[in-house]
Amino acid sequence: MPTYQYFPARYEGPIRTLLLDANVTAHLDTIARKGTEYADGVVNRRMADLVRRLDADARVLPGLGAGEGVMRRAGLQDVSNYRRRSENAQELLAGDRSRITAWLEGEALPDPRVPGDAEHPSEIGTEEFEIVRENLLIPSYAVMLKAYQLYLQGRSPESGFRVLAGFAEELFARGSREMLLGALLLAGNHTGREMALNIMKLREQKDLASTLDALWNTSFDLTHSRVATMPSLPEFRGAFEVPCVFVTDDRHLGRFLQILQPAGAMSMKRGGGITGDHAYLKRVLQDGMLAKVVEIVEAGNDRALNETTDVEDMARIRRYRARAYADQLQGWLAERLDG
Numbered sequence: 001m002p003t004y005q006y007f008p009a010r011y012e013g014p015i016r017t018l019l020l021d022a023n024v025t026a027h028l029d030t031i032a033r034k035g036t037e038y039a040d041g042v043v044n045r046r047m048a049d050l051v052r053r054l055d056a057d058a059r060v061l062p063g064l065g066a067g068e069g070v071m072r073r074a075g076l077q078d079v080s081n082y083r084r085r086s087e088n089a090q091e092l093l094a095g096d097r098s099r100i101t102a103w104l105e106g107e108a109l110p111d112p113r114v115p116g117d118a119e120h121p122s123e124i125g126t127e128e129f130e131i132v133r134e135n136l137l138i139p140s141y142a143v144m145l146k147a148y149q150l151y152l153q154g155r156s157p158e159s160g161f162r163v164l165a166g167f168a169e170e171l172f173a174r175g176s177r178e179m180l181l182g183a184l185l186l187a188g189n190h191t192g193r194e195m196a197l198n199i200m201k202l203r204e205q206k207d208l209a210s211t212l213d214a215l216w217n218t219s220f221d222l223t224h225s226r227v228a229t230m231p232s233l234p235e236f237r238g239a240f241e242v243p244c245v246f247v248t249d250d251r252h253l254g255r256f257l258q259i260l261q262p263a264g265a266m267s268m269k270r271g272g273g274i275t276g277d278h279a280y281l282k283r284v285l286q287d288g289m290l291a292k293v294v295e296i297v298e299a300g301n302d303r304a305l306n307e308t309t310d311v312e313d314m315a316r317i318r319r320y321r322a323r324a325y326a327d328q329l330q331g332w333l334a335e336r337l338d339g
Contacts, residue, residue, distance in 0.1 A: 183281065
């Protein structure tokens with residue numbers, strides 16, 4: 001039976017916190033709006049499997065779909081269809097599931113309940129989303145911008161990845177999956193590079209706005225997948241109960257996540273922790289690059305374990321640098337793509 005892809009894959013249920021990619025959120029939104037008019041057997045089977053796995057009190061953090069790029073430009077404003085999509089996803093999965101159960105059984109659904117504007121603030125913004133955005137999403141976006149810059153510059157595989165690793169260290173992002181995706185982009189063989197470009201939706205060069213949106217959306221999915229492997233980080237303040245799982249129907253992203261095995265966390269000298277993944281990259285890197293990538297990543301991890309920066313200072317520095325570097329790199333891409 002076809003299912004969505006779950007990360008980490010070992011969780012069979014009951015899932016307490018559900019992090020959705022944009023496509024899964026869009027499926028839920030369409031179900032809520034169209035009911036039995038939305039007759040997609042594959043989505044029906046996937047959704048039935050998803051509902052089966054959920055805890056009775058599961059929490060949902062939806063993906064934004066078309067709103068992701070606008071949020072990159074406008075911040076936490078009520079943009080695109082985010083509010084409607086989020087509310088429909090929350091209503092179907094995080095509340096009374098009688099409506100989604102009815103749809104799974106082929107019954108008609110009433111029109112979705114969309115509260116009037118007076119009942120809503122002008123901004124979106126749950127506390128959880130703001131925490132994730134500031135601490136993970138913007139740093140992730142900065143690393144993806146750097147990886148794509150190095151790719152466009154045509155750096156050699158080893159040189160490009162070393163530069164990316166050094167950049168990631170400045171953001172305390174050693175061993176991140178952005179670095180692993182960067183390894184595929186910069187040092188991958190044909191299969192690895194195609195996987196990276198497909199995940200990033202950049203197989204064909206696009207205009208500036210579309211390129212930035214694609215990189216931001218990639219960071220959004222990578223961030224959701226990261227939260228699922230480290231929901232207990234102090235900066236999340238207990239917002240994400242475990243088991244916490246990321247769900248996607250992007251086959252390229254799903255394949256990438258399948259080659260990762262969460263490695264847990266290691267304690268740093270000042271009490272913080274770093275998380276990482278074991279990655280099975282042998283078949284997706286260029287000849288001779290596996291050992292070099294491993295060497296670079298392990299050297300960064302060793303330095304991380306001896307990091308003496310205070311944990312709160314580390315988070316503050318990461319946020320500041322990520323915003324500054326993202327602005328710089330967006331400027332570089334503007335000159336490259338629109339110049």
